[in-house]
Amino acid sequence: MLTVGDKFPSFVLPVQQGVAALPNGETIDTGETGGKWKVVFFWPKDFTFICPTEIIGYGELKDDLADRDAVLIGASTDTDFVHFAWRKSDERLANCEFPWIADNQKKLANALGIVDAEAGVAYRATFIVDPHNVIQHVTVNGLNQGRNPQEAIRVLDALQTDELCPCNWQAGEEVLKPAA
Secondary structure (H helix, E strand, C coil): CCCCCCECCCCEEEEECCCCCCCCCCEEECCCCCCCEEEEEECCCCCCCCHHHHHHHHHCCHHHHHHCCEEEEEEECCCHHHHHHHHHHCHHHHCCCCCEEECCCCHHHHHHCCECCCCCCECEEEEEECCCCEEEEEEEECCCCCCCCHHHHHHHHHHHHCCECCCCCCCCCCCECCCC
16 A cells, blocks of 8 residues: 555546536546645445545535645545436535546556455545645545544644644644754
């Protein structure tokens, strides 16, 4: 699995965003950052039980991430048409206005090393990537445990200080200043 310090893989992949029209060949280049941080999170499968709770949770943070010069990108190994159908079937997901990568060939998931060998789907992985496309934080959960999306904000805040941040540090709190 790729980890802190590794370059985030660069692929041009199908992406689905919104419910206004059927997918029409839209893509995203995972190697581009536009000079911003990225929070990329994978879920195992569309039309499941835990995944919508995470997608909605991350979606609620989209504006908070934008305030931190970060973009939110979701992904699973489903197709763009499956993403579209799932969003159309659930108003809460339709309101999650961020791109959903359709990694149905598992190019990105395999390059990241996050595919469960038995189930053949991506683990619940979150990557925080800096503006130079270098991974700065990774968390991976098994298929049956949901994540706390708010933790991505806390970690991003800490990473952006470029300081020593203690356990449970929150934005606005003192950072560590070791004596010389």
